[in-house]
Amino acid sequence: MEKYKVGMVSLGCDKNRVDSELILGTINKFYEITNDPREAEIIIVNTCGFIESAKQESIDTILEMAEYKNKYKCKMLIATGCLAQRYGEELLELMPEIDILMGVNDYMKLHKLILDFIKGERKLLATNYSDDNINEGIRLLTTDKHTAYVRIAEGCDNYCTYCIIPKIRGKFRSRSKESILEEINYLTKNGVKEIILIAQDLTYYGMDIFNENKLHELIKEISNINGVEWIRLLYCYPEEITEELIEEIAINPKVVKYLDLPIQHISSNILRGMARRTNKEAIIGIIDKLRKRIPGITLRTSLIVGFPGETDADFNELCNFLEDYKLDNVGVFKYSKEEGTPAANMENQVDEDTKEQRQKKIMIIQKNVVEELNKLKISKIYDTIIEGRKGKYFIGRSSEMAPEIDGSILIDEVRSLKKGDIVKVKIKEALEYDLIGEICDEFSK
Incomplete structure (x- = not known):
């Protein structure tokens, strides 16, 4: 049987990202994973329910993905995560666009829920609560490989x-x-x-x-x-x-x-x-x-x-x-x-x-x-991990920078660098949040 294509939209914190990776890792052998929601026959929105702005973003994203049922190939829309766990039946009732709603303790059940939905063509709710459960398993990473x-x-x-x-x-x-x-x-x-x-x-x-x-x-x-x-x-x-x-x-x-x-x-x-x-x-x-x-x-x-x-x-x-x-x-x-x-x-x-x-x-x-x-960082040297390239600059992070939240170092370098290389970079210029530097030594690691 041809595998369904599954797309994932992950919202919220890094802990939610890990949940999304666990979901993808759990279903990877049963479905084809795609990064393009226009190609996805099943779309999963892993929601955040921490504060009002996060809840609104989750609702807006669910509604946006629901449009893919009309415009593209989507046949099934799944909502999971904190918002789904928090509001459960209320969310399913107020948003008929959702086909399966799954809470934070039910990720390992997803494949079965999809099969049950296909067989019965009915909405499914799974928000069982367990203080003892810890979601673990093989993950499909959504971060850079390094x-x-x-x-x-x-x-x-x-x-x-x-x-x-x-x-x-x-x-x-x-x-x-x-x-x-x-x-x-x-x-x-x-x-x-x-x-x-x-x-x-x-x-x-x-x-x-x-x-x-x-x-x-x-x-x-x-x-x-x-x-x-x-x-x-x-x-x-x-x-x-x-x-x-x-x-x-x-x-x-x-x-x-x-x-x-x-x-x-x-x-x-x-x-x-x-x-x-x-x-x-x-x-x-x-x-x-x-x-x-x-x-x-x-x-x-x-x-x-x-x-x-x-x-x-x-x-x-x-x-x-x-x-x-x-x-x-x-x-x-x-x-x-x-x-x-x-x-x-x-x-x-x-x-x-x-x-x-x-x-x-x-x-x-x-x-x-x-x-x-x-x-104060100008002229200092930092071990820097390479994350990619943008225009003439390689993009990297020093140990002082966490991914996606703390700025970057723009590296002016003609040699070829690979993602995950760790190189020594001397800072030449300070921008508003980012830094500009140059490699001052051979690869450190």
Whole structure:
């Protein structure tokens, strides 16, 4: 029987990307995967349901893909992911364009659901909830061959008052060390050099199994795998960063000196309202310690402005912190009032205009910080991984840059370079967010 062609649209965070890769890996032997939705007979939209803007993007994408039923070859539209898990039957009822709706714990069932739909020509809903399930398996990578995200845990136990993730993804569940190492061995044998560890909170790894943090031990074992060149850590909550983790980052040459610390705010007043287990003094303390113990470390964070009760004084405190501490990269989001979260019922909700103004001001402050920091990089030399070519420049990332979010290095080079090459680049010029450099040595790796 001729294989159906399947197309995938993946929305949201890197954890969702891993889910999409697992879905594709699960069905790859049964279907032909295509990157062109015009050729796809089955289209899957892996949705995000974290905040209002993400929900709207998911709905818009489902409707856009539904048009391919009329214009092109699509016969079946599947919605999965966080939005599907969160709204289930409501979404299926309100959007008749969807043929199969599947939640976050049902990916391994997809082939059977497709066959059942073909046989019965009826809409199907699968959003079974299990706090014990962890989606694992062979993935079909959507990243460049040299880079892969590896999820080391599922779910979250933090229960921040603004966040719906624990209700969608369930309690925190660490993957077994053996399954993680097996996956990374498979990835490196297929050309992956950069391993990016992700979870809702990396620093909590092992707490549910051993009642103590085991991230530092996991990193050490990953670094012993042949083929691993860079290990990058995303989403480390500052309140759980241990001495052992700091030491491992500092002494392990394969761990890039880069941390994503999602602090969300600096005002102790707002942090209490968010139910974060930290305060301003503790956050500043961990930043100072990281910078002292790991000189030159790159720190990225995400912030929320307009949280209920955020006063002008709270916001100014945040602005002053960014100007004083000059974090390397900052993402800023307007607070989204999500039903089912404690913060949605809080008094003193901040109006949308104020949120908008505060977001813009933070972005201006951070733009100035990045420009200042980038100028200091001129004449410095960085190991840089090649990601492709655009015009006369090769495009690369140093260890200070995570894929797709932290800028790039434009490399003026006449020699032929391949994706995944790691070369030494000397910075010549600083742009607004990107850098321009030239190769100053033969390939370093």
